Amino acid sequence: MKVLVINGPNLNMLGIREKNIYGTQDYNALVAFCQNSGKELGIEVDCYQSNHEGCLVDKIQEAYGVYDGIVINPAAYTHTSVAILDAIKAVSIPTVEVHLSNVDEREEFRKISYVRSACVTVFYGYGFDGYRMAMEALIKNSTK
Numbered sequence: 001m002k003v004l005v006i007n008g009p010n011l012n013m014l015g016i017r018e019k020n021i022y023g024t025q026d027y028n029a030l031v032a033f034c035q036n037s038g039k040e041l042g043i044e045v046d047c048y049q050s051n052h053e054g055c056l057v058d059k060i061q062e063a064y065g066v067y068d069g070i071v072i073n074p075a076a077y078t079h080t081s082v083a084i085l086d087a088i089k090a091v092s093i094p095t096v097e098v099h100l101s102n103v104d105e106r107e108e109f110r111k112i113s114y115v116r117s118a119c120v121t122v123f124y125g126y127g128f129d130g131y132r133m134a135m136e137a138l139i140k141n142s143t144k
């Protein structure tokens with residue numbers, strides 16, 4: 001099984017940005033965590049990050065026929081992007097939404113997710129662990 005982990009804008013600033021919310025570990029540590037989780041779960045994992053909505057859409061489109069699952073933290077685009085929602089729907093690849101923070105306990109606008117309706121499930125508020133939980137959900141979903 002091949003899984004693509006996609007991270008949206010400002011997640012490359014992990015370890016620097018709002019440490020009280022996102023923690024002190026940086027983006028490279030997140031990539032290492034995802035790679036290790038993949039190894040332990042027996043799946044192949046590739047990671048991608050972009051600050052640009054169109055690049056995220058391109059990456060989702062390119063995943064068609066290549067990946068069996070997507071783990072996506074669309075970051076701020078979660079709350080605005082019909083284009084990312086449509087891309088996930090277009091490729092029909094089982095996708096799990098992830099957020100490091102508990103988006104339900106923050107500003108009102110963070111409670112809205114444009115992508116959620118196209119996702120198998122969502123994990124938020126578990127920090128890095130949410131990415132592993134998302135991989136486990138994809139594995140479970142693939143054996144349904």
Ligand code: DQA
Pocket residue numbers: 009010011073074075076077078098099100101102103110
């Ligand atoms: C985030 C939550 C979003 O609301 C925010 O814009 C982010 C990160 C998270 O992982 O908690 O950039 O997706």
